[in-house]
Amino acid sequence: MKKSTFLSLTSVGLSFLLVLLPVAGLSAQSETSSETTTSTNGGRLPTIDELYLDSETSVAMLRAQLRTNNLSHQTLALSAVEEQLIHGAIDPGDEQLFDALAFVMNQGVSNLSYQGTNLPRNYHPNVRNHAAKILGLLGTPEARTQLARTVDIDPDPSVRAQALYSLARIGQDPDGSVTRSIGKMMLREHVGRPDPGVMYAALVAIENIHRNADNQIHGAATEMLLQVAVGDPYTRLLRAKAMQVLAKM
Numbered sequence: 001m002k003k004s005t006f007l008s009l010t011s012v013g014l015s016f017l018l019v020l021l022p023v024a025g026l027s028a029q030s031e032t033s034s035e036t037t038t039s040t041n042g043g044r045l046p047t048i049d050e051l052y053l054d055s056e057t058s059v060a061m062l063r064a065q066l067r068t069n070n071l072s073h074q075t076l077a078l079s080a081v082e083e084q085l086i087h088g089a090i091d092p093g094d095e096q097l098f099d100a101l102a103f104v105m106n107q108g109v110s111n112l113s114y115q116g117t118n119l120p121r122n123y124h125p126n127v128r129n130h131a132a133k134i135l136g137l138l139g140t141p142e143a144r145t146q147l148a149r150t151v152d153i154d155p156d157p158s159v160r161a162q163a164l165y166s167l168a169r170i171g172q173d174p175d176g177s178v179t180r181s182i183g184k185m186m187l188r189e190h191v192g193r194p195d196p197g198v199m200y201a202a203l204v205a206i207e208n209i210h211r212n213a214d215n216q217i218h219g220a221a222t223e224m225l226l227q228v229a230v231g232d233p234y235t236r237l238l239r240a241k242a243m244q245v246l247a248k249m
Contacts, residue, residue, distance in 0.1 A: 136166025164201035176216030183220025
């Protein structure tokens with residue numbers, strides 16, 4: 001073989017190798033990236049639950065999911081919001097977040113007007129219960145107003161009780177409007193069939209609100225404290241709690 005021919009073939013071979021090397025490098029990089037992703041997630045892709053609970057999940061996405069009619073999406077979004085609030089990853093004063101939580105609280109109640117229709121009678125009180133708990137974590141004046149409204153209008157006793165505990169957590173009532181709502185709710189319970197859990201939560205809320213000297217305790221709440229302390233059909237536990245709260249006032 002001539003020397004020129006040999007050099008030409010050698011040049012072609014080197015060029016071919018130079019083309020292959022980057023391709024091989026990209027392939028190795030792809031495999032490494034894939035292995036990293038797999039090992040990070042324990043050999044699998046992240047679930048929807050994990051994506052929602054990820055602290056980097058967009059607040060905008062969570063707000064959007066709260067406004068859906070999908071129970072699963074709302075449930076997961078509420079869990080993510082609570083987790084991020086606890087760890088300081090969400091601003092409690094986010095107005096759009098509050099609006100989304102208020103949507104959840106009011107959605108189930110507004111749907112009650114359709115009881116006479118053929119729509120499904122599943123209003124998801126557990127979702128409203130969780131949203132009421134989160135409103136207590138927000139602690140804003142808007143959250144307080146929404147919780148007082150829930151105490152007024154929500155038909156589910158567990159939701160009303162959670163709203164009352166959240167109001168107790170917030171512990172603010174500068175104009176007496178919160179304890180007015182609590183007193184009105186207690187009166188409705190009193191003349192009907194009182195739910196012991198709701199009544200106890202109401203007593204706790206009044207007690208915590210009274211601890212702040214800047215708050216106002218509405219007369220309607222004080223009147224119901226007296227009713228529970230001395231009257232039937234209340235249990236010994238409820239009567240004792242009412243007397244304990246009255247003794248501090």
